[in-house]
Amino acid sequence: MTGHIYRDVILEQDVRLFRGAMGAEFLFMDDNARPHRANIVDECLQSEDITRMDWPAYSPDLNSIEHVWDMLGQRLQPVNPLSPVYRNFGGHCVLDEWCNISQDQIDNLILSMPRRCKACIASSGRHTPY
Numbered sequence: 064m065t066g067h068i069y070r071d072v073i074l075e076q077d078v079r080l081f082r083g084a085m086g087a088e089f090l091f092m093d094d095n096a097r098p099h100r101a102n103i104v105d106e107c108l109q110s111e112d113i114t115r116m117d118w119p120a121y122s123p124d125l126n127s128i129e130h131v132w133d134m135l136g137q138r139l140q141p142v143n144p145l146s147p148v149y150r151n152f153g154g155h156c157v158l159d160e161w162c163n164i165s166q167d168q169i170d171n172l173i174l175s176m177p178r179r180c181k182a183c184i185a186s187s188g189r190h191t192p193y
Contacts, residue, residue, distance in 0.1 A: 064098045065098055066099075066101025067103060068098070070103050070104050079111050090115075091113050092115075092116040093115065127169070127173050131164060131168075131169060134164055135157070135164065138164075139160055
């Protein structure tokens with residue numbers, strides 16, 4: 064992905080509309096991936112008056128959706144991309160596997176956030192008040 068694609072596909076088609084629905088208190092979270100930090104992306108966010116959450120460099124992935132994407136990727140690994148079934152129904156395979164991720168699995172990821180945050184703080188050597 065490039066900064067141009069990220070801006071055109073993600074920011075302008077989804078994030079801008081979501082921000083409009085959420086209102087002025089909307090805070091956008093992305094990470095430090097190179098396409099997310101391209102000048103064209105910064106310019107787009109500024110022109111749309113979208114505030115970006117500070118995200119430290121080399122921070123651990125505490126965003127639960129990233130772990131859901133990992134689950135999806137693991138479910139799709141056994142699929143052979145060279146098989147005729149995949150070529151004809153590849154998009155359906157992704158959608159089917161996405162729909163097979165249970166709400167319980169997603170809830171467990173969300174509920175694990177305090178534990179993962181504590182582990183992150185402990186590994187960084189910072190004192191945690193909880």
